[in-house]
Amino acid sequence: MLKGADDVVMEQEDSASRHGILTSWDINDIKLPQDVRQTDWFQEWPDSYVKHIYSSEDKNAQRHHSSWAMRNTNNHNSRILKKSCLGVVVCGNDCSTLDGRKIYLRPAICDKARQKQQRKCCPNCNGPLQLLSCRGHGGYPVTNFWRHEGQFIFFQSKGAHDHPRPETKLEAEARRSIQKAQTALFPSSPRLRRIRDIESLTGAMPTREALPLLLSKPDTYMLPANFGGHLSKSSGEPMLGSCSGRPPYPRAAGEDEGSGETPTWIKSLALERTPSTRRPCSDPAIPTADPPCADPSTQHILLVAKGGHVSFGPNADPLGIESCEEKSPLDYSGGGCLPPPPYPVPQVGPRLLEPPRRNVGDRSEGEHRMGLNYCNNDVFFHLYPLR
């Protein structure tokens, strides 16, 4: 990020003005423009210092959605909703699969759920998970502001995300649905429940053979048609993560280069339901080889590629994995990745500047507590004897 924030803003406003888009406002202005000629498509991945004006009819804007993991932040201003980015959950081992995919999980928005999430293990190498916090706004998390004014919803983003994109909200929701289906299919036992915990967290999926069974509520797994745009209103609305990926005529401002990055497994689910229309979008890169960090029996996991793609490992036995949550910190030299690094090596991006945070030692999450997330190798060795 070599450009200054002001440069970025100016460039974007130049670009926006060329498109006849009104950007000469700030979210804190007493009066916001109401002579808006054109509203924006909903932006799934707003980044940098962008502004958007959405229609107040836009469901996603109404809900202040984002595919970034944004949490509410109190700014002591009830008129302007402020949200700050939670970053992305990565593998503390910085493990990769054979095809170079990284694990980028979506941090839970709810504090309690996020703490629970951080006690779990990497779905790929079983190493510790690490919350990579966002520091894209002067060392602080990127902030998004939402303000409802008249028939418009004004959106402003401050800061450029300095971390990879997490899995989308849609993927997380689909996972939860699948987890529910699993719960219905497999009556609870403590062991199964813990397995499901991991699957819920990581996106681990049932075997493909089992999927049709689990897709008993097909609509649940289809992408919501209202997530991704609003102008078309009645039909043809671009879907978040849909195969079409992009709106038919999106605005240039804040163009979302990632909107076409459909998670492979969602594509696969869509393919299962609508093969004739979805087939051209299928991703041929669904891995067929074993990922490097896990026993083949555990590879029904969600893998997120560098570009945000998601795919599944080959079929797996859902009983082949055991949770290591809430175990004492231990060396994880046998933790799936062979050979493992001698210490966690988060390398998602250089962190040259410490953020101006206070009471860092008191913080209950983020990089500083990754040491608590290590897994119990006794359990792990039991399940994954060294070859």
Place this chain on the structure above:
DNA sequence: TTATGCGGGCATT
């Protein structure tokens, strides 16, 4: 159970 929003409160600048 989790996401979301609100607002009190505290520390820092």
Place this chain on the structure above:
DNA sequence: AATGCCCGCATAA
């Protein structure tokens, strides 16, 4: 005073 963020609470999905 502005800002950042923690926390608890309430509500919705």
